[in-house]
Amino acid sequence: MELMCKHVWARISEYIDQSVPVEVREDIERHLEHCEICSAVLDSTRNIIVLTADNRTFELPVGYSERLHERLARELGSEEIE
Amino acid sequence: MTAAGTTTGATKERNEAGLIARILGGEKDLFHELIRPYERMLYLTAFSIVKNETDAEECAQDAVVNAYRNLAKFRGDSKFSTWLVTIVVNEARQKLRKAKRAKEDSLDEVIQGEEEEYTPAPLTDWREIPSEALERKELRETLQKAVAELPDIYRQVFTLRDLQEMNVAETAKALGVNENIVKVRLHRARMMLQKSLAPYLKKSTAPERKGFWGRMPWS
Numbered sequence: 269m270e271l272m273c274k275h276v277w278a279r280i281s282e283y284i285d286q287s288v289p290v291e292v293r294e295d296i297e298r299h300l301e302h303c304e305i306c307s308a309v310l311d312s313t314r315n316i317i318v319l320t321a322d323n324r325t326f327e328l329p330v331g332y333s334e335r336l337h338e339r340l341a342r343e344l345g346s347e348e349i350e
Numbered sequence: 351m352t353a354a355g356t357t358t359g360a361t362k363e364r365n366e367a368g369l370i371a372r373i374l375g376g377e378k379d380l381f382h383e384l385i386r387p388y389e390r391m392l393y394l395t396a397f398s399i400v401k402n403e404t405d406a407e408e409c410a411q412d413a414v415v416n417a418y419r420n421l422a423k424f425r426g427d428s429k430f431s432t433w434l435v436t437i438v439v440n441e442a443r444q445k446l447r448k449a450k451r452a453k454e455d456s457l458d459e460v461i462q463g464e465e466e467e468y469t470p471a472p473l474t475d476w477r478e479i480p481s482e483a484l485e486r487k488e489l490r491e492t493l494q495k496a497v498a499e500l501p502d503i504y505r506q507v508f509t510l511r512d513l514q515e516m517n518v519a520e521t522a523k524a525l526g527v528n529e530n531i532v533k534v535r536l537h538r539a540r541m542m543l544q545k546s547l548a549p550y551l552k553k554s555t556a557p558e559r560k561g562f563w564g565r566m567p568w569s
Binding site: 280315316 | 382389390411418419470484496
């Protein structure tokens with residue numbers, strides 16, 4: 269089936285997650301072969317996911333881990349498990 | 351940046367069951383080890399809901415204490431990580447309610463615009479931005495801002511699915527929505543991010559190609 273760009277866009281997230289049915293995947297790949305816009309949309313979306321998921325993008329506050337374990341240590345020192 | 355691990359690994363699940371049994375058996379200090387791989391997940395999940403660092407950290411701490419106190423109620427029918435993230439989601443939502451800073455999403459709430467189609471920014475010739483570029487503070491801040499500006503329900507799903515790599519079923523369970531809603535919201539979150547970020551990122555990495563945007567008739 270010949271897909272239009274908007275049909276590919278509607279499936280991009282599922283395509284990235286490899287959760288589209290195989291026949292749809294093949295249609296999308298045929299479309300991507302000749303459509304530089306959809307290829308760029310797909311590549312940019314993937315790239316943005318990789319960049320935002322990188323641990324450097326969202327850093328934890330300085331001292332967060334230490335404070336978390338200090339709080340837990342206080343809890344462990346004062347209470348019994350129910 | 352503090353040390354934090356990932357949330358996946360089949361072998362770890364077996365070890366966790368053993369750890370949990372030992373903690374319940376009295377070796378309570380092992381709880382520190384049990385939660386160590388999830389520190390980042392706890393914070394990011396809370397942050398995606400309460401949207402400020404201080405509250406997110408407090409929620410993470412409260413969730414850890416709560417998880418410890420209720421550990422005996424963990425039955426192992428879901429993964430420990432899913433159980434833990436459900437606790438931090440609840441802590442964060444409670445905090446929001448108390449602060450009355452925002453309305454809580456009802457579970458399967460349809461917000462205005464949720465039925466709309468979301469289209470990406472059309473562009474051609476994407477040149478990949480390598481992860482090394484994240485050394486630039488400006489890029490990190492741009493990405494943070496774009497995620498922060500997502501509507502709450504989309505940001506929460508995006509955080510669990512893409513930042514923490516939880517699967518659809520785990521995300522649905524943690525947020526109390528069905529799996530289809532997770533898929534739809536994730537798709538929209540990704541499209542919104544692509545739309546807000548791709549033109550900017552492309553422009554900032556290829557300034558010589560001005561006038562490139564918006565040439566498509568349907569853009």
